[in-house]
Amino acid sequence: MRVFVTTELFPFTHGGIGRSIANMLSVSSEQELASTAVVWVGDEFDAARFEMLYPKVRLIVASRETYRLVDDDGISYPPEWAFTATEWHWQSVRAMQGLLRLAAEKSLDYVEFHDWGGLAFASLQEKLLGRAFADTVLAVRLHTADSLLADVDSRPVDKRALAVYDLERKALADCDVIVAQLPEVARAMQAFFAFADDDWNARLVLHASPVVLDIGAVAARSIEPSSDTNIVFSSKIQHLKRPELFVRGCCGFLRANPDYRGSIVFAAHSSDENYQQRIERMVPADLRQRFQFLDKLNVTERHNAVSRSVCVFTSPFESFCLAAYEASMSGGICVVNATNPAFGEHSPWIDDVNSIKFDGGAPSLAAALGRAIKGGARDIVRVPQTAAPWTLAPKPRADAPAVDSMPLVSVVVPHFNLGHYLVRTIDSVLASTYANVELVVVDDCSTERFSQLAIERLEGIHERLRIVRNEMNLGLAATRNVALTHVRGDYVLTLDADDLISPGFIELAVGALTARPGYDFVIPQTGFFLDADEGQIGRQVAFTDYAVFFGEAAAIGMYENRFSTATCLARTRVLRELGYREELEAYEDWDMYMRATAAGKRFVVTNGIHFFYRRRQESMYHTPERLARHRSLYHDLIRKKTWRTGVLRMPLYVVEAGTSRGAEAEALMERVEAMQARLNHFERSRAVFAVLKLQSWAQRNAPWVARLARKGARVARGMLRRLRSRG
Incomplete structure (x- = not known):
């Protein structure tokens, strides 16, 4: 089956993307239409009109109402309000879920996304993880990326534009086929996103969209102009x-x-x-x-x-x-x-x-x-005629599945005064569906007596658990480097001593990296939980908060960490090669991911939540002191990094001028945006919509109901106060 995934479609929306897809449908044969589907990513869509226009085409609407917070495997997904970097990331997850619904009905041979917004991002990650679309060609057509238009247009950009750049580039980097209308457009896009020739050209297919006129037949010649021609x-x-x-x-x-x-x-x-x-x-x-x-x-x-x-x-x-x-x-x-x-x-x-x-x-x-x-240029332009990409045999990617094996995974857990949580962290690793795991816990000279006892009792308790003790307190970054010298596995999972990992993540990540030698990191999406909620993990749909990541966040990653939390599964040799900068008091993981991306390392990102971050009151990442020191910590992060423009090579700290707002204002703005997103999500919920409609009806038709309800509420509050005073 041929599938078009889109947020635009003529005549339901305006814009060149929707018109291009409509034209491809218009010139298709009855047989082609019978094996075609459209996944519409949006909320308001006239399905009846679509069926009238394209009676043979299967329609899947990926709307807010169809978005699933948990799938059939019990994996949770972040809600809409959690995608604070850009709504396009959420749109891509909706597109992926819509495709999975379609894949449950039909075999998908070729799926084409538009480049705008990186709509293919989530579906491509599912394929890289081996969870879906293994036999499907996932293609991205170059209509015009929003990022490139931002480069040639006069509009101002913000962090959301940087996030869109990362999503669009990631989608182009990971897709099986890149469809370009014209060769010079393909070269312009390649140069803008800085892709190497061998990678880009191996996946490039030239195919111009057909042109269908709304009125009249194609002219044989252009008009004979005169001095009266407009x-x-x-x-x-x-x-x-x-x-x-x-x-x-x-x-x-x-x-x-x-x-x-x-x-x-x-x-x-x-x-x-x-x-x-x-x-x-x-x-x-x-x-x-x-x-x-x-x-x-x-x-x-x-x-x-x-x-x-x-x-x-x-x-x-x-x-x-x-x-x-x-x-x-x-x-x-x-x-x-x-x-x-x-x-x-x-x-x-x-x-x-x-x-x-x-x-x-x-x-x-x-x-x-x-x-x-004066009458020049009388010929009519002709649209280039090339084979449609869905009719071509799939091109093999450079990455090929490796020999089936169970390589050793080393889980490294730096520990300092977290003995109350350490055992539960270890238990979450031992509950993994992947058996070939070793744990390396490095104690950084804990001073709390309970934590010291916890380390002593863990020594020798399990054959897959090793305890390493630092001779002196080294700090988190150095302790992680110490752990890397002790691991024996081909892969390393980094995990802090108070956090938890899902049972299936290690198996999922190892499978992805084993099958994709060109990739080095697998990044889990993150759900935050409080101590009181720990027992609900694995059974609950919602979390206290979320952190949503892109992996290769080269652009927005200059200003905020959208690469990953400190937890990832990576190739051991890559982590040892990069290491953690020990002079950093914080952001050592952010720094490592920045250097990894700059070195061309590739990331796979889960769409579901597989990492559970414990939000403690005393957590170093949420203290007022940490927020107040953000500027100096951020400066430390970007020290020793450079960027080039033309012949100039400049220190990266010149970008600090773009982050001149105080840390408190920055944190407050992010919190306001997150709260606004939650409020918008709440207001759009069907239950709230029904209540508001009922309230509106009552105000128009039965205003006495509202007065009676208010009077009843006052009476109830008075009775409650009297009962409390007697107690």
């Missing part, structure tokens, strides 16, 4: 599309061609009224009567506007520019920006044949418009 801007009025360049070029053309009698038409809408007004104010007073802004054209009016005009496309980047193909195939003459890879030298767009190209500047655009009006 010049049209049909793209959305936003900075990325460069409408200001269009205005400047058209003004230059009008002044250089006084005999031209046509109009300059904006056949486009803007979501930002202030920005459109800025564009309108750019037009000189003596030329304003020559410009028209038409923002509410219907399909027929828009078709008439572009098919009888010179259409200009000034954007510096597009992955395909469907609007330009539609304009040319409808009969319009297209003037295109030659610096845009979608119109590059190796694209279907040929200067003076089926288009007029300009060099990206206003003077060049003015000259190109003069050439277009």
